[in-house]
Amino acid sequence: MGEPGSLVMGGRAGGWVWCLRRVGMNAERLLLEDGNEVTIGRGFGVTYQLISKLCPLMISRKHCVLKQNTDGQWTIMDNKSLNGVWLNRVRLEPLKVYSLQKGDHIQLGMPLENKENAEYEYEVIEEDQERNPYLAPKSDQMMEKNKDLRTKRKFMDELEGPGAEGPSDLKSIISKVSCEPGQPVKSHGKGEVASQPSEHLDPKLTSEPSEKTTGAHVYSGPAKAVELHKKQKASYPLASQNILELFKGLEKEQEEDLKQQLAQALQEHQDLVEELNHSKKNFEAAIQAKNRELEQIKEEKEKVQAQKEEISSHLNDVLENELQCIICSEYFIETVTLNCAHSFCSYCINEWMKRKIECPICRKDIKFKTPSLVLDSCISKMVDNLGSEVKDHRMALIGERKEYHRIAKRHS
Known part of the structure; x- marks a missing residue:
């Protein structure tokens, strides 16, 4: 054994085996045989065949697979079942393997609308096979029952076929159905009659003589055979009518279930489309609002x-009209203000005074010059906002005038 509670190979002594116990039905078990792959579904060829009474298509043909790992x-x-497999109330991903532990809850399919639980729910347990022989029959044990169902359906189709068949034809059909799975009955004389095992036909088909007879060879006289044949012939119409009603009722029930499932699927599809359209409108409204913003x-x-x-244009106009030297037509560099309150570049007014000692604007005599640091600072800050080209040009002029000032000072 592996870890406590784990489903591992090699049961304990005394016939202990792992199995699935159906919830609410204590007598039903699905045996998990060591070394064998166990398949569950409604189709043929599976280990355990489950035929849903409430919804025939709830269980897929091959719904799930149980097997042991290395x-x-x-x-x-x-x-890849249609209605899914749940392990401990959590739906499993298709084609993905999950480990099982003792006590795990397995659910096959979904609960119907008016039901709280699914039809097939199981609990993983470990039991003594000798003490609890209530194990569900495998598919090979159910083959005879499935064969009977197919035979009944074929019989119904023949009864519903075109043209009215006489009593002799009806007799041959029912004899064919009853004799295929059972053993023939031998009798003497002209009244040979085939036995009809009750497990292969509807109970209403079995007449009093057939209940008394068994699967063994029965020998009877001509009179008894004729009487038995008359009774069976009288019961044929009623039996065939009962079979037809039974299968028609079953087909109608299945058709109603399928219509209900289809209507539910269509409604879910319509709800999804409406939700998508609503989301699309919301997204479009949000995009339009963002575009407007x-x-x-x-x-x-x-x-x-x-x-x-x-x-910037207004500032440039102010600089050109109010803060420009009329001598060099450039923004003031090292601004000086004369006694007449007119301002000029220091370099420009010094060069002017070499020729005339009077203001270039008002022609008053120049008595003193006062540096204007406020104008220089204001012009520098305003030039910084006019772009790099104007700023570079001003820096070049300042460098040139400083060079002229050094040369003049050297010669003096």
Whole structure:
């Protein structure tokens, strides 16, 4: 044994085996035989065949697979079933292997609308096979029952076929159905009659003589055979009518279930489409709101840019009209203010005074010059906002005039 509670190969002495006990039905078990792969579904060829009474298509043809891994531990896999497999109330991913532990809860399919639990729910247990022989029959043990169902359906189709068959034809059909799975009955004389095992036909088909007879060879006289034949012939119409009603009722019930499932699927599809359309409208409204917001931001940026350009242009006009030297036509460099309150570049007024000692603007005599540091600082800050080209040109002029000042000072 592996870890405590794990489903591993090699049971304890005394016939202990792992099995699936159906919840609510204590007498039903699905045996998990060591070394064998166990398949569960409604189709043929599976280990355990489950035919749902409430919803025939709830269980897929090959719903799930249980097998042991390399360590001998039992595992379960959802074989891409339509209605899913749940392990401990959690739905399994298709084609993915999950380990099983003792006490695990397995659910096959989903609960119907008016049901709290699914039809097939199991608990993983370990039991003594000798003490609890209530194990569910495997598919090979159910083959005879399935064969009977197919035979009954074939019999119904023949009864519903075109043309009315006489009593002799009806007799041959029922004899064919009853004799295929059972043993023939021998009798003497012209009244040979085939026995009809009750497990292969509807109980209403079995007449009093057939209940008294067995699967062994029965020998009777002509009179008894004729009497038995008359009784069976009288019961044929009633039996065939009962079989037809039974199968028609079953087909109608299955058809109603399928219609209900289809209507539910269509309603879910419509709800999903409506939800998607609603989400699409919400997304479109959000995108339109964002676009309007972006347009508004763009307009505001354009307005700010226009205002900035207007301010820059106005500033440039102020510099050109108010802060420009009339001698060199450049912005003031090392500004000096004369006694007449007119301002000039220090270099320009010094060069002017070599020829005339009077103001170039008002022609008053120049008595003193006063440096104006405030104007120089204001001009420098304003030039910084006019672009790199204007700033570089001013720096070049300042360098040239400083060089002229050094040369003049050296010669003096």
